[in-house]
Amino acid sequence: MDLSIIIPLLNEEQSLEELLSRIDKVCRENNFSYEVWFVDDGSTDNSWGVIQFLAASYPEVHAIKFSRNYGKSQALHAAFEKAKGEVVITMDADLQDFPEEIPGLVNKLIEGNYDIVSGWKRKRYDNLMTKNLPSKLFNAAARKVSGIFLHDFNCGLKAYKKKVVKAVDVYGDMHRYIPVLAAHGGFKNITEKEVQHQARPYGTSKFGANRFIRGFLDLITLWFVSRFGGRPMHFFGAAGTLMFMLGFLSSIWLGASKLIEVSRGVYGHLIADNPWFYIALTMMLLGTQLFIAGFLGEMLIRTNRERKNYHIEETL
Numbered sequence: 001m002d003l004s005i006i007i008p009l010l011n012e013e014q015s016l017e018e019l020l021s022r023i024d025k026v027c028r029e030n031n032f033s034y035e036v037w038f039v040d041d042g043s044t045d046n047s048w049g050v051i052q053f054l055a056a057s058y059p060e061v062h063a064i065k066f067s068r069n070y071g072k073s074q075a076l077h078a079a080f081e082k083a084k085g086e087v088v089i090t091m092d093a094d095l096q097d098f099p100e101e102i103p104g105l106v107n108k109l110i111e112g113n114y115d116i117v118s119g120w121k122r123k124r125y126d127n128l129m130t131k132n133l134p135s136k137l138f139n140a141a142a143r144k145v146s147g148i149f150l151h152d153f154n155c156g157l158k159a160y161k162k163k164v165v166k167a168v169d170v171y172g173d174m175h176r177y178i179p180v181l182a183a184h185g186g187f188k189n190i191t192e193k194e195v196q197h198q199a200r201p202y203g204t205s206k207f208g209a210n211r212f213i214r215g216f217l218d219l220i221t222l223w224f225v226s227r228f229g230g231r232p233m234h235f236f237g238a239a240g241t242l243m244f245m246l247g248f249l250s251s252i253w254l255g256a257s258k259l260i261e262v263s264r265g266v267y268g269h270l271i272a273d274n275p276w277f278y279i280a281l282t283m284m285l286l287g288t289q290l291f292i293a294g295f296l297g298e299m300l301i302r303t304n305r306e307r308k309n310y311h312i313e314e315t316l
Contacts, residue, residue, distance in 0.1 A: 105195075150190070
């Protein structure tokens with residue numbers, strides 16, 4: 001079995017040598033041929049120096065260095081493009097993910113013919129209030145919105161078939177939702193496997209509480225894009241048409257009411273004196289703007305070309 005093991009990292013110089021040693025031992029014991037792709041996401045410590053040393057010692061090691069910190073999604077995207085293995089494994093570099101879980105993930109992926117096997121850290125060794133509880137709320141919301149029943153969307157330890165990582169477009173902070181992106185791309189055979197978790201032995205976490213706020217906002221974005229991303233006119237056009245028609249019908253009602261008053265000899269009141277006149281006018285203007293937004297969205301989809309939003313400084 002050929003594996004591509006992808007490890008994004010930021011300031012993890014202390015853990016890299018132990019992590020690679022354990023990966024190498026696991027792969028050799030299970031007769032896996034493998035390559036490791038380290039992606040240095042703008043580290044300011046000696047992580048790149050450690051990676052260079054490891055690459056000189058292990059022919060299986062390859063690496064990408066970003067010129068600055070772009071984020072985990074961009075790191076995964078860059079490595080996904082390079083991966084050659086039949087099965088792609090992603091994991092974090094902080095040793096909270098166990099390399100010893102790799103054979104179980106691979107076996108489940110192959111035996112069940114799954115597209116993705118996602119890790120599930122049932123028992124976590126993180127702070128209850130700042131990580132565990134917010135994570136439970138976040139995962140519950142993600143299951144509700146996406147319709148994909150996973151306990152731990154944000155677990156970095158996952159196994160993919162190669163065709164999945166080559167098809168998904170990971171951008172922004174969407175690394176949390178790769179299973180959702182894959183499902184929207186037609187790879188719906190997704191499952192999970194319980195994996196071990198341990199407290200971080202070195203360094204400190206790179207993620208604060210604000211990641212959950214960004215996560216929920218990304219979830220709303222993902223829901224909208226998945227439903228209307230390819231056809232924005234269906235949303236903006238429908239909403240704009242409805243609003244314009246309500247405003248237009250209100251204007252007709254105002255005009256008819258004024259004509260009835262005139263026919264009865266009632267004068268002295270202008271249509272503009274009625275608050276409904278301004279409400280109707282505003283609805284017509286907003287409806288027109290929404291319709292134009294939908295039209296422009298359709299034009300952008302047809303003309304926009306994909307662009308990478310990261311710069312690779314060096315590759316090993």
